[in-house]
Amino acid sequence: xxxxxxxxxxxxxxxxxxxxxxxxxxxxxxxxxxxxxxxxxxxxxxxxxxxxxxxxxxxxxxxxxxxxxxxxxxxxxxxxxxxxxxxxxxxxxxxxxxxxxxxxxx
Numbered sequence: 001x002x003x004x005x006x007x008x009x010x011x012x013x014x015x016x017x018x019x020x021x022x023x024x025x026x027x028x029x030x031x032x033x034x035x036x037x038x039x040x041x042x043x044x045x046x047x048x049x050x051x052x053x054x055x056x057x058x059x060x061x062x063x064x065x066x067x068x069x070x071x072x073x074x075x076x077x078x079x080x081x082x083x084x085x086x087x088x089x090x091x092x093x094x095x096x097x098x099x100x101x102x103x104x105x106x
Contacts, residue, residue, distance in 0.1 A: 011084055065086075
């Protein structure tokens, strides 16, 4: 049975920022990212346990999409995958996730 993908506002803002940034360089880059994200999340829809847990923050799982990391949780009872954040892999992920958690955003 498929899980529904739900984007929190924080993830949508991340997505918009990525698309805006990418569109400055090559017109095809935003579409490529969108397609890659959709394709990777489709695999998570079938099996949300397919991605590893984040060692420091085990409530999250991380999905690699190109040079970005998608952090999500899932709810078996509601059959939902909840996308919390999308960060570039070069960022200090541990610091960013800690800040996200500390600000009671989850």
